[in-house]
Amino acid sequence: MPDADLDSLMRLAAFEHVGKLSEVHDHLTAVHLVPGFIFQGERIPLVNPQRGIFKPRQMRFLLSIKTVFPRPGGRIWYDDQREVHRQIFEGDDAIDYAFMGENPDAADNRWLREAFENQVPVIYFLGIAPGRYQAVFPAFVSGWDASALKARVAFGVPDQESLAPPANALERRYALRAVKQRLHQASFREAVITAYGGRCALSGLP
Template sequence: MDLDKQIRLAAFNWLKKQVEKYGDVLNRDMLAQGFEFKGTRIPLVSPQGIFKPKILDLPLTITTSPKGPYEDSFDEHDFLLYKYRGTDPMHRDNVGLRKCMQKEVPLIYFHGIIPGKYLVVWPVYIIGDDPDSLTFRVAADNQYDVDQEISRVGETDKYRRAYITASVRQRLHQRGFRERVIAAYQSQCAFCHLKHVELLDAAHIIPDQEEEGIPSVNNGLALCKIHHAAFDKHILGVTPDYEIKVKDEVLREEDGPMLLHGIQELQDKKLILPRSKKAWPNQEFLEWRYQEFKDKI
């Protein structure tokens, strides 16, 4: 196995371990530190979006910054559109990605969700190049197939890649919503102050299956898992004036300290709001949801 493939597989295996431990949204500092390969430190990101470690001849990763200059998007087939570095099609980074396309070399994609946090996707392949729009076309593929010998991509592979890339787009929406909401609430439950991020969810006020259920911060609440479940099951509600309400029959129950301190004592307490008023829950959304709560009483 040649050095290039050894390093790529080592990078994929390292990322797999990090994702199993931390989830598929990773910190930039961790990615910048990277991993060690036979005594050589291999970072995975740099200030440039297209990154080639010194030990390699071709790029290893591509990154979209949450506040970067490039407006990456998806095309009508749900494939990712990744902007060139600069405006020169012959810049060495753009040439490097073009060679990756020609040789079917797998890459890693980091999509910035909030500053310092990136959704990680691998392998991705450059499947198209449009110098007129200064854009590469990128497809995600099955990470369990990357250790196989590279072969010509057939029609079945193209359909598989389209499906997987579309699922990546959905993950970007979901993870992006979660990270933005939890960051807005300073990584704590809006009902109880719990600050263990691994126990927090981003709850929709208007559910995402509704037409109005947009993935915006002001349609979200950072809630611990028990309060998220209670909110979803209409045991807890929130008024448009940011007061927490408990379902009447639950208020009358007697069932130990968890119910007393975890649910009942929330009655009439104020929601813990983000520091930025722009991130506060939309009062019309809360009115919609509170009406649902009252209808279930």
């Protein structure tokens, strides 16, 4: 089987697996993501716990990107950790995603460029609280800027049968609105839970 066909089948299996996880869980954690999924009897990872841009060795193209929600008082490693929620809720049609480090030709950043050039659908694990993620897919690398050390990420139109990138700005805005509606509920819930330290405001019980 050609590499491109195998990559597409693995990608669809990853999307199906993450979709099922998201139906069962309000948010995803390392417990859900690190085990990966099984494809043709082999385990395929979904993420690299130490890095935000991930391509499994079994796949030709990038599979997932991740933005970590910073812990209170913790170090902010990349601009998108500060900006992504604001861009989603205030933005127009796409968001910025910071390169790994300052070398555009580093492997992680090349994977972003290859995903951009080939319009490959990926999974975006967006941090909504420390250690907690919402999976948004399909997402597409819609721009790649070596001088700014940033990529642009647009989201796929919801309920579309094909995994094609949005065809124009109108579709990108529509897709971003759908993501915004999904995340508003999740982000608000997580913010309240974090504010109360994971305990009931009335009884103090976990």
